Amino acid sequence: MTKARQIPDSASGPVRMCVICRQRFLKTDLLRYTLTPEGRLCPDADKTHPGRGWYVCSDAACQEKLARFRPAKRRAGRN
Numbered sequence: 435m436t437k438a439r440q441i442p443d444s445a446s447g448p449v450r451m452c453v454i455c456r457q458r459f460l461k462t463d464l465l466r467y468t469l470t471p472e473g474r475l476c477p478d479a480d481k482t483h484p485g486r487g488w489y490v491c492s493d494a495a496c497q498e499k500l501a502r503f504r505p506a507k508r509r510a511g512r513n
Contacts, residue, residue, distance in 0.1 A: 450489040453503065454496040464489040469505065 448461040467475045467490065468483040478487060490500050 452491040452493075452496055453488045454490055454499045455493065457491060459489075459491055461489070464491055467500070475500070475503065475505070 466478040466487045
């Protein structure tokens with residue numbers, strides 16, 4: 435896995451965490467995914483879809499692991 439890019443102190447804007455590698459990046463550097471009504475992850479290129487979003491960095495290993503990521507199953511058991 436490649437080393438995550440450090441966020442400089444002079445960087446401005448919101449910071450989000452990759453759900454796979456747990457590294458922090460500027461929101462503009464991450465890809466956002468949301469759930470469709472059928473429960474499948476769908477890319478949100480404009481980052482404007484309503485609801486819970488999951489952010490993933492552009493690292494190939496994280497993108498590969500995202501295919502196995504199932505957020506709906508994890509949250510279903512919580513009350």
